[in-house]
Amino acid sequence: MWKRRKARVLTRERLSDYEFFLREQEKAGNTVKKYMQSLASLRSHLAGAPITKAALIEWKEELVREYAPASVNAMIAAVNSFLNFMEWTDCRIQPLKIQRAIFRREEKELTRSEYARLVKTAEKMGKERLALVLQTITSTGIRVSELQFITMEAVRCGRAVVRCKGKSREVFLPKKLCRCLDAYMREQNRRSGLVFVTKSGKKLDRSNIWREMKSLCEEAGVSEEKVFPHNLRHLFARTYYSLEKDLSRLADILGHTNVATTRIYTAESGTIHRAQLERMGMIIT
Structure with missing residues (x-):
């Protein structure tokens, strides 16, 4: 009272x-x-x-x-x-009414080829850890904050138990990724614990990852607007959905409670939509 x-x-x-x-x-x-x-x-x-x-x-x-x-x-x-x-x-006050965007802004959408250039540039610059961070997020769809659950034990069994926002889910790690992470850990003379750590052994901070990713842009020829950790998760979602077309399963993989959130991740760019319209061949004259 x-x-x-x-x-x-x-x-x-x-x-x-x-x-x-x-x-x-x-x-x-x-x-x-x-x-x-x-x-x-x-x-x-x-x-x-x-x-x-x-x-x-x-x-x-x-x-x-x-x-x-x-x-x-x-x-x-x-x-x-x-x-x-x-x-x-x-x-209580009402939120703004926002119509869901039908298409993703092309200037924000990271393409597969741009992602590949970022990875190759990181390797060329001797940033092996960053190259593996990029590939880990993009091949599993995890959030950057969930990198802490990628441990050597997870690498050995090929899956990680991720806990986020009061929920727990199992994330599978591709075999090729496991081999890369295992080789990286061997080079570091580490056989247990977190895969991605700082020089002092602490878990990576998202701001450090963000800053390192931005340092690749000019050399890789990728717009800075497209280069941030969450965009890698979007690339995973679009790629997975293009193969499976299963929104519910993708929501489970990403750890989404609401499929409506997942739908945002799979939105196509206007360029792809225009190409689809052209392929329909509905103009007769």
């Missing part, structure tokens, strides 16, 4: 309680971080004023002027979750 009686002010104490709640719910670290950043944005906007429906709508309008629609909706979802926690549900 105290939640209802007290003024609806976004205090540090309430934010701390909510963050503790998220961690108790076993939300992923990045999810907790993004939720708290969204609430920090709202707190800055309110400047000590209480939370009201009108104030939240005003904040939403401010977000629309500064962020992409998907980012706005992510921030609204975080705030609505907090409102549920505080039992202030009468203040």
Whole structure:
């Protein structure tokens, strides 16, 4: 009842309680971080004023002027979750209505040949670990944060148990990848533990991987817009779907709860769609 009686002010104490709640719910670290950043944005906007429906709508309008629609909706979802926690549900605000993109932007889509050039460039530059990171993500579809589950033990049995967002799934490792990772570990004089580690033996940080990938762009002749770890996961999804056409199975492999999310990963580029229209041959005159 105290939640209802007290003024609806976004205090540090309430934010701390909510963050503790998220961690108790076993939300992923990045999810907790993004939720708290969204609430920090709202707190800055309110400047000590209480939370009201009108104030939240005003904040939403401010977000629309500064962020992409998907980012706005992510921030609204975080705030609505907090409102549920505080039992202030009468203040909840509606997300923006966004029509799902039918095609992927061509300037963002990483092609198979561009991926191959990135791997070859990494090898040429003596970045063996990076070349194997690229191939591990693209041949399995795992998230960059899930590289920590690729261990020598997983390499030996050809599959890894990946735990993410409170879920667990089994990821199979291609035989050729296992041979490459085994040879890499032998070169490192390591026969157990994580495959991908820093010089000090710690797990790789996603920001370091991102930065290393960007360093390949100029030499490989690939636009920087296309080169980021999650795009490798998209390439895996599109390639798998082109062979199997099984969206439900792909969702399981990627660790998606909702097939609608997987559908985004398999969206084709406008170039492919235009080529399909031409092949249909429906123009008679």
